[in-house]
Amino acid sequence: MALQIGIVGLPNVGKSTLFNALTQSQAAQAANYPFCTIDPNVGVVEVPDARLQELAKIVSPEKILPAIVEFVDIAGLVKGASQGEGLGNQFLSHIRQCDAIAQVVRHFKDGDVIHVHDNVDPKRDREIIEMELLLADLQTIEKRMLKSAGEARSGDKTKAAYHALLEKIKPLMDAGALAINLDLSDEEKLMLQDLHLITLKPIMMIVNVSDSEIATFDENAMRAELGVPATTKIIPISAKIEAELVGFSPEESAEFLKDLGLKETGLHRLIREAFDLLGLQTYFTAGVKEVRAWTIKKGATAPQAAGVIHTDFEKGFIRAEVIAFNDFIAHGGEAGAKEKGLMRLEGKEYIVKDGDVMHFRFQS
Ligand SMILES: Nc1nc2c(ncn2[C@@H]2O[C@H](COP(=O)(O)OP(=O)(O)O)[C@@H](O)[C@H]2O)c(=O)[nH]1
């Protein structure tokens, strides 16, 4: 199952423009991933990683397979949606399936594109969207509290603590705080897991700015304008520019970006940041059949990393042969690194590092 990021926001903020740019610029590669969801609103997107090309230069593999994430264009979120307005509650089930949320707000001014709330005001738009997500969560919490209140009276300490936790977070969320922005311990987050709260998912803000403003974008000023905490990622993007870039060759894109004073496309940055938001990292396998990036959580052990390839690799894990990415490149590949004593044998406890080039030994 690929990780999914749901794109939410008011109508006409540029969600579909962005989604189409994401998926069209990647359409050719998407054919490599037949196991991914087939749904017009779900786009398979490769995580750009220049290290793959460096590995491929050394290994000359038949195929190069980057890590992927899926983006979902979630429509129908309007003011009152949690009470049945617009497409009503349909959006909820779509968001619940996602691992993280990318919220798009409109900052571009264009008189030809109507704003559903008349004027451009990203903070208000953010608050409208978040209120709908919060109302959905509050319904869940209130329903659960009817039961947990009774359970708390039974004398069971765990149940009492659970109810107390719901009593603590409800007024804060009533006042507009997303669950992810509450000061919760890891243990408290774990306790809330079974509620599948939408606002406990990691969330990033995508600000769709005018093409003329993208190069001079000031993140701190935008953070103040949006009123989001320092922990929230803010990513400027011009959906219009990204849409224009779709048909360009890499050389044309580079030229176009340079003229605008930009280093990389907004989509690239968005994908990288989303990957980071999810707390993910990459390790590689490098063989002549394929050079491939695999996605794991930061902190994953060697057997867990092996399990991403195949569950048998995890169950029968014996050890991993590991070469750090830089060592692999500096010494011209596996043989060279091995000769210098830079190939390590690691066991079950090994915490995989970003960029490790790995080979697993296992018994089946
Ligand atoms: N000027 C300008 N127009 C945009 C931009 N992004 C989207 N639009 C236009 O805004 C309208 C709504 O965009 P769409 O992506 O369908 O919004 P959605 O409702 O959020 O999916 C379309 O006419 C787009 O062409 C942008 O960055 N600049």
Ligand SMILES: [Mg+2]
């Ligand atoms: Mg749309």
